[in-house]
Amino acid sequence: MRQITVKHPYARIVSGDQFAVQAARLTKTYGKQRGILDVDLDVTRGEVLGLVGANGSGKTTFMRTLLDLIRPTSGTLNVFGHSSTRESVAVRKLCTYLPGDFVVPSRLTGYQILRRYSFARDNVRATDIDALAQRLDVDLSRRVGDLSKGNKQKVALVLAFAPRAELIVLDEPTSGLDPILQRIFAELVNESVANGATVLLSSHVMSEVEQIAHRVALLRNGSIAIVDDVAALLARSRRRAHVRPRVAADLSVIANGLADVPNVMEVSESDGIVTFACQGSVDPILKLLARFEIEQFDLMHADLEDAFFANEGDSSGQVGTTP
Amino acid sequence: MSLILSELRLRRASLIVWTVSIALLVLMIVGVYPSIRDNTSLNAIYGDLSQSAQQLLGGSDLTSPVGYLSTQLFAFFLPAVILVFVLGRCAATIAGEEEDRTLDLLLAQPLARPAAYLEKAAAIAIGLLVVTLSVVIPLLAFNSAVKFDLPVADVSAVVVQMYLFCLALGVWTQAICAAFGRRGVGLGIVVGYIVVSYLVYGLSASIPLLMHLRPLSLWRWFLGNDPLQNGFGAAECLVLVVTIAVGLGAGVWLFGRRNLHA
Numbered sequence: 055m056r057q058i059t060v061k062h063p064y065a066r067i068v069s070g071d072q073f074a075v076q077a078a079r080l081t082k083t084y085g086k087q088r089g090i091l092d093v094d095l096d097v098t099r100g101e102v103l104g105l106v107g108a109n110g111s112g113k114t115t116f117m118r119t120l121l122d123l124i125r126p127t128s129g130t131l132n133v134f135g136h137s138s139t140r141e142s143v144a145v146r147k148l149c150t151y152l153p154g155d156f157v158v159p160s161r162l163t164g165y166q167i168l169r170r171y172s173f174a175r176d177n178v179r180a181t182d183i184d185a186l187a188q189r190l191d192v193d194l195s196r197r198v199g200d201l202s203k204g205n206k207q208k209v210a211l212v213l214a215f216a217p218r219a220e221l222i223v224l225d226e227p228t229s230g231l232d233p234i235l236q237r238i239f240a241e242l243v244n245e246s247v248a249n250g251a252t253v254l255l256s257s258h259v260m261s262e263v264e265q266i267a268h269r270v271a272l273l274r275n276g277s278i279a280i281v282d283d284v285a286a287l288l289a290r291s292r293r294r295a296h297v298r299p300r301v302a303a304d305l306s307v308i309a310n311g312l313a314d315v316p317n318v319m320e321v322s323e324s325d326g327i328v329t330f331a332c333q334g335s336v337d338p339i340l341k342l343l344a345r346f347e348i349e350q351f352d353l354m355h356a357d358l359e360d361a362f363f364a365n366e367g368d369s370s371g372q373v374g375t376t377p
Numbered sequence: 378m379s380l381i382l383s384e385l386r387l388r389r390a391s392l393i394v395w396t397v398s399i400a401l402l403v404l405m406i407v408g409v410y411p412s413i414r415d416n417t418s419l420n421a422i423y424g425d426l427s428q429s430a431q432q433l434l435g436g437s438d439l440t441s442p443v444g445y446l447s448t449q450l451f452a453f454f455l456p457a458v459i460l461v462f463v464l465g466r467c468a469a470t471i472a473g474e475e476e477d478r479t480l481d482l483l484l485a486q487p488l489a490r491p492a493a494y495l496e497k498a499a500a501i502a503i504g505l506l507v508v509t510l511s512v513v514i515p516l517l518a519f520n521s522a523v524k525f526d527l528p529v530a531d532v533s534a535v536v537v538q539m540y541l542f543c544l545a546l547g548v549w550t551q552a553i554c555a556a557f558g559r560r561g562v563g564l565g566i567v568v569g570y571i572v573v574s575y576l577v578y579g580l581s582a583s584i585p586l587l588m589h590l591r592p593l594s595l596w597r598w599f600l601g602n603d604p605l606q607n608g609f610g611a612a613e614c615l616v617l618v619v620t621i622a623v624g625l626g627a628g629v630w631l632f633g634r635r636n637l638h639a
Contacts, residue, residue, distance in 0.1 A: 084636055114639060118481070118637075118639065121481075121484075121485050123481055123484060123485070123636075123637045124636035124637060125634075125636055142489075143487045143488070143489050144487075146485060146486060146487040146488075147487035149485070150485075151481075151482070151485035153478075153481050153482060153485075155478060156482075157477065157478040157479055158479055158482065159387070159477075159479065162387075169383070170383055170387065170483070171482045171483060171485075171486065172486065173379045173380070173382075173383055173486070174379060174380070174486035174487050174488050175486060175487065213482075
């Protein structure tokens with residue numbers, strides 16, 4: 055069990071719960087729009103949980119329900135033991151929120167935006183704001199309307215990370231960020247977690263989340279399809295690989311050898327390359343290949359999406375199927 | 378309290394423009410008075426009109442101080458201009474921000490929805506007060522110079538009743554807009570009410586049937602006691618204050634139970 059440490063100014067209203075967020079049979083339906091259905095989800099204090107799903111799968115609905123911007127149709131949602139509906143002010147005191155669509159009055163400067171959208175928080179320090187702005191290389195004295203999409207998103211990140219929040223709720227936080235800023239973003243998440251915060255972030259791109267999150271929850275059509283550790287999912291996921299031997303005659307030998315390795319599948323050869331998929335340890339594969347002169351060996355990054363769908367296959371008896 | 382300041386800061390520039398513009402407008406109308414004061418033939422223009430038309434236009438006397446200010450400022454023109462200001466603000470403050478998708482970020486802060494609603498209404502009330510003062514100050518400053526020589530209490534009465542009248546309509550605009558999350562709905566309903574109730578108030582002078590509907594017109598509670606002539610009307614002020622209070626309560630309740638549009 056994760057050790058509970060409370061370092062934040064709101065220790066007084068953060069109860070000793072192990073969970074930062076607890077949703078029980080949470081349902082939200084409204085009009086013709088799809089909401090969420092019977093969502094059971096626990097976010098452990100101090101973890102980074104990634105909510106992943108296609109557009110319209112219910113990620114934003116879950117986050118907006120947490121902040122009491124919309125009310126659940128049924129079920130409960132607690133944040134550090136506080137009800138999201140009955141104690142919404144206490145909940146929001148513990149959270150910062152970055153909406154998926156960061157729209158703010160364009161005539162205001164970055165500083166004015168920060169003042170407008172965090173005046174009710176007493177855990178924001180000017181020194182933290184300036185340090186964060188400097189780190190993200192964004193000029194907060196410029197009008198937001200004059201900033202590029204990336205720089206606007208930096209202002210949004212300052213708004214989310216400058217207050218020392220217990221729970222940081224980020225809806226599609228990396229959209230518009232270049233790779234360098236994505237790395238800084240990952241650092242900010244890690245540092246916040248190191249300081250005791252919990253992070254709930256969403257994305258429709260699995261690869262973004264797997265770099266940062268400890269656990270991932272896949273939402274599909276408003277329901278949680280699966281929740282699991284990123285590490286466990288990666289271990290189960292299949293990785294594609296290509297091998298090009300220097301001697302063409304070795305091609306068939308390698309292909310036949312790989313076909314006999316238990317965790318290797320879908321072996322094929324064409325144009326002097328053996329292509330295959332593997333799961334789990336690559337040790338037997340490397341030992342096999344070491345016997346040959348290899349010109350090129352590519353092992354693709356494990357894709358959580360594959361792992362998710364493989365798991366779904368488990369439940370339907372179609373082990374290892376890919377979409 | 379912080380949200381009131383934030384709201385005032387956000388709309389500071391436009392408030393200054395409105396205040397200066399209305400002060401200049403009032404100054405202009407006040408400044409014209411000496412040139413028509415002695416031209417009693419002007420009274421014939423309105424004198425031939427029906428009683429209803431006279432009520433709609435603020436009377437038939439264009440040359441006396443009370444008649445001039447009634448017909449040229451308070452009967453319709455000035456409240457209409459101030460209503461454009463206040464209705465615009467009231468529609469924008471919640472529904473406008475919701476339509477612009479900036480409300481989520483504001484209410485993601487630790488603010489209770491009823492408090493946020495009331496603080497936004499209070500900021501508009503303060504803005505309206507500033508604009509209203511831009512009417513009073515030129516009127517009183519030139520009260521003697523242009524020989525209005527009106528009692529300060531009577532000028533205060535009409536201005537206070539106008540303030541309450543505009544605020545009441547603004548409060549209901551905010552409530553209806555916030556209830557639907559759409560600017561157009563509240564503005565449509567309230568502007569429709571203003572026009573119809575104005576006609577009811579005016580035409581009731583000559584159509585007895587409409588006399589029964591007169592109490593439903595807020596124009597009656599703004600101008601019905603001729604405040605510029607008779608001073609404060611206790612019943613008038615009470616009705617307007619109660620309308621404001623009920624509007625605030627309705628708005629808090631309607632907004633508080635809603636799902637905000639994403």
